[in-house]
Amino acid sequence: MAKMNGAGTKEAAAGGAQVTFLEAIRQAMFEEMERDPAVVLLGEDVGVYGGAFKTSEGLLARFGWERVMDTPISESAIIGAACGMSYLGLRPIVEMQFIDFIVCAFNQITNFVAKGHYLWNAPAPMVIRGPSGGGVHGGPFHSANPEMYFVHTPGLKVIYPSTPYDAKGLLKAAVRDNNPVLFFEHKFLYRRIKGEIPAGDYTVPIGKAMVRREGRHLTILSYAAMMHTSLEAAEALAQEGIEAEVIDLRTLLPLDEETILQSVKKTNKCLVVHEDTKTGGIAGEIAAILCEKAFDDLDGPVMRVTSLDTPVPYAPTLEDHFLPNAKKVFTAAKELARY
């Protein structure tokens, strides 16, 4: 994860501004709260402090104590309360200080929040968001990629954007969605990438992947920080005459099977790159889908480049070894292309 060039923000309209990933998120919350008084924010240190990463800076000043709530250190209570609020028509945004702490509310999310609409016709429009991912030497308890726990839970939607444009547009869409949405913000991207975003209101549809780079020799599927790693690898592959099509999944649940299948039917080869650990990661799910729906189109195995099946180690040497990187993606892609 070396080069961060804000790739893939070509959607940005002219006249927009270059903003960081973090600022895009802040803007999304700000604008949604401005637009709709039913939108409230709660979490640890989100008010006076503006959030551990300052994603909610200025929100308290504008929207006041009733709408920006500093909470006790009680993840289950925060998420439970947000769910209760949603029953009265509010649209709460909940911040987990680090996404690692989301597992402290695992029961509340997977049993209460996720199942209400199916079981008793109760929609719970709420967004649970927070900084996730590694690469910043946060160690085993501040680097989590917990997406698959939730992708495996029917009733939730799961978003994991890679650009400021998408972060803002998808977060706005999440706030307006009638379902509980998990919104993961890769903290490595927070201040490292900038991108252009238009001046006015816009949303990015949930459940739609995006082709970031067109190619014909193989398809690379990725998301979040690994999107950028994959694009970097694709550049290097192009040097060797291998044109990789790079797709940003953006939404992990529901998956955009259509875009995935369309690309793989063209390239006939697929490599999945994710920062989450390997066993039980989303690459497996994609492999199964491709087997089911495009088996005859596959000219090579669905391959995966992922983190190791270990906790996230702390030392930079160890974490670098643990994480995927452009070189690993390059090597795997080259092998696959040659298959």
Add this chain to the structure above:
Amino acid sequence: MAKMNGAGTKEAAAGGAQVTFLEAIRQAMFEEMERDPAVVLLGEDVGVYGGAFKTSEGLLARFGWERVMDTPISESAIIGAACGMSYLGLRPIVEMQFIDFIVCAFNQITNFVAKGHYLWNAPAPMVIRGPSGGGVHGGPFHSANPEMYFVHTPGLKVIYPSTPYDAKGLLKAAVRDNNPVLFFEHKFLYRRIKGEIPAGDYTVPIGKAMVRREGRHLTILSYAAMMHTSLEAAEALAQEGIEAEVIDLRTLLPLDEETILQSVKKTNKCLVVHEDTKTGGIAGEIAAILCEKAFDDLDGPVMRVTSLDTPVPYAPTLEDHFLPNAKKVFTAAKELARY
């Protein structure tokens, strides 16, 4: 899940007794506690009542209040305390009254228990066990199959047996293992199947799958209650001249790739059957492994028969529709065999 014939218990030595799945589990705990005073049991209502399903009946009477502990309704405390006990060399067995409640201790398990050995060289020999699975109209909160949450967590071992023989032998192995082991007991099997088990002490190795039925046209991979469903389907397939090789995974983490690959390299086709929901289920992981390690051997797509991607509904009509059954397995297998 109609016919339950105790299939696949041919390991049973002569001179053993026919026991239920439930009794096999009770015996395993009894014998391990008899063998080693470091083995203790804790959970809600495991003492005087003998457990909600009576799996610990008689244990308090024999081993006393110090070793069989009724706890408050505090899943995180139960699992946290068991972990602390394991640090002093005890080997606690923890019962979740229903496995659904395991998510109430999700943080404690995935962050504390699972990571200790990797991070600071602290083994946590403990077993977390409980009744899981559907088919008994337990509804959305008493029918969980949460295995993938834990298969996706490095540092844990995950067992899900299908026969009394395995249940006893694997539970004993789990107690003796130096790692935290999750042991799921499909409650549909508790009293419905019987099997022969030998009189003396034996263990079944963790991490080894078992061929329950040999065949050459395709491989069916399954475990727990769906094992029996798969065998039932295999019988029906045989009527049509399709010989399915049926493999009982038994351990889901670590997976026995060797046995799986050996079979698929022979049959060239693979169908995975699980009761867990589809998206993010273990079938995906297996599809990825087969792509990676046996792509050229595959003469058809890796297919899957699973539950629907919904919560487990309550009404029998709905639950029957939600669950896989022999007919669905039969149909998918036939399609795959013809591929």
Add this chain to the structure above:
Amino acid sequence: MKKELTRQQYVDLYYYMRLNRAVEDTMVKLFRQNKIVGGLYSSLGQEAISVGSAYALEKKDWLAPMIRNIGALLVKGVPPRDIFMQHMAKYDSPTKGKDGTSHFGDLDNLHIVSPISMLGDLIPVMTGVAMAGRYLGQKIVAMTWIGDGGSSTGVFHEGLNFAATQKAPFVLILENNLWAYSTPVRKQVPVENLADRAKAYGIDSYIVDGNDVVAMYSAAKEAVERARAGEGPILIEAKTFRRLGHAQHDPAEYVPKEMRTYWEARDPITLYEKYLTSEKLLDAKSKKEIEDKIEALLAKEREFAENSPMPPAELAEESVYCTGDDCHKIRAKWERPVAEVTPPKSSVAAVWTVPGFGSGKGSGGANAPIHFGDAPAATEKSVSERKPPAKIATKTGAKKPLKAAAASASRKARR
């Protein structure tokens, strides 16, 4: 709040307790006929709690039942057929057979939140309901119940603590029926009065005879009105006893015989009937009328329930997600001017001004309320007064005094 109940109210309480018991008796019959899917819980002997507390709520208020609160549902207006059909997993049940027992709710009309099996989860959820109601200016109160056993869950603590910091208009009824499944309260909670749990959150609590419906109603009524007035959450411990096993399958042989006998003599309906009779609030005729009414009602409701079909299999595939406005039009019901919570009125300086903690830079010394409707806490001292206690090591509730030597040693150290 009225000091005396009206005759109608006295009779209502009686009617609902009888209805509660009759509904459950009917379900036992259905259970024995194998018409109930899954387990069946009983609130036998605990009817006064569900009925008395729910009767203290207004129509606009919100509640969420636990497994032994069928009575509360009936008081809130749920027809018995819905309860029958839930247990029978019928298509016409509120959840269409997708879930059973008391696992259903009604957001739009009755203001009922569905429970889930995991104990304690409703506490933060109802806290959120209470907070949202306050935010929208609806002046509602939220209520739920928890068992002695359920009070040991982490989420009980997180939820009640959060409600307390927010002064949420929330009333929690703790039904101490002395058992959690087979486990006696003493093995779960090492305090005599579970109301003491409230002390950890600085909130008020009541202890009530849970087998006395008027006492239960009165306490709940007072708590509800205090919560509505902005005094914050209140915990009510209702002392009672679980007369049957945990569910139908459990003969509860672990319960001492003397204990059972003691409580059987304190049946809440029998006691109340005696009281009503002696106070001339109920005579044989009106009692008969009530019984007939209930019998006729339940016959009809049961018939409806039995005639309802099982849900069609394909329904299992539907409604994991809300598909949008066509599915649910989600609109908050504002009962205060929205301008109060939108800029510029909502704007505040982002500094701490909680009394007792002073204010951050640039606050100008004003005290911002920590939540809507909070009166400035008069008893708070200013920052500089908030020194640690003069005694160096004070023991709260300790048995032995702390050794004097050490204390004096460090008393000197401070000078």
Add this chain to the structure above:
Amino acid sequence: MKKELTRQQYVDLYYYMRLNRAVEDTMVKLFRQNKIVGGLYSSLGQEAISVGSAYALEKKDWLAPMIRNIGALLVKGVPPRDIFMQHMAKYDSPTKGKDGTSHFGDLDNLHIVSPISMLGDLIPVMTGVAMAGRYLGQKIVAMTWIGDGGSSTGVFHEGLNFAATQKAPFVLILENNLWAYSTPVRKQVPVENLADRAKAYGIDSYIVDGNDVVAMYSAAKEAVERARAGEGPILIEAKTFRRLGHAQHDPAEYVPKEMRTYWEARDPITLYEKYLTSEKLLDAKSKKEIEDKIEALLAKEREFAENSPMPPAELAEESVYCTGDDCHKIRAKWERPVAEVTPPKSSVAAVWTVPGFGSGKGSGGANAPIHFGDAPAATEKSVSERKPPAKIATKTGAKKPLKAAAASASRKARR
């Protein structure tokens, strides 16, 4: 327990507080030189708590530190190099660079359990340590720490409640430093004294001036010995203040200036130094000796730490699982006859005989202890005496009396 500390003990406490501060000062330097990986927390001004409480433990006892308990680790015998190397993610650190800060432990020798970041998780874990120690006859005590903020986690409640029901030999130090990150205690916990949390579990608590090391030690010592004697868990609230931000990155501008000034004047080391000097327990010479000793020690330790290599990349792949006896020989250390916990001696009738709940059928009326070492609770009443309170609706800690009318109505009903 001795009433007076020995001269050596007084000096030890001073030494360890100085060492604690010096170690952290060194780390701030390392941090500024970019040699620390990740964040750096500070216990500036809270040293008396870590040092005083850990000093009350015996060698065989167990502890688990939180982020601001470097002092406790030093007292327990962890060499400063280990702490430096943990923060620098070096290969020779206890975790070989796999984790940082105080996230390391030592099961075999020092009896230290590693924390994880998730607040509160250590409470049930140390409860389990305490229970296992008791079971094995080791007569140990387990200790850990929690913050004012961390006391709102569900696992705090579950863990302390479980410890209380089990009367586990466990001491929990609650460091009330008035802030949890940017959030003042009042926004997290609506009680004046966090020691009141203990009332929810029926356990004893102390309130101690956390900036007074002797008071801290004395209270901890008494708590440890009472826990060891079987009196059950004890909670100690130490009143203090977090002098720096949450971690190095945080300037803590949200803290009112007066509050900071107030507490800066109460530095625990300065106060203690004054006391020791006035009591003639420390003179300039011995102070200088201590300072020199610490300086020399830390120079050496720091050098060792800086010279240690980063871990080799491949180490990341290793040790997710314990591979068996070759990896860890797990053997419980029995210090009581195993026969006491094995049949036939262990056999009991599977009936409830908790005092106050009577006994299940066939128990013969005997009282079985609810845990090892429990003395029969003398104050417990027998079943038939355990009637609900005479007053029908008693309010604990309520502001207004419950309306009389309703109460009397149901008083009659009971007759």
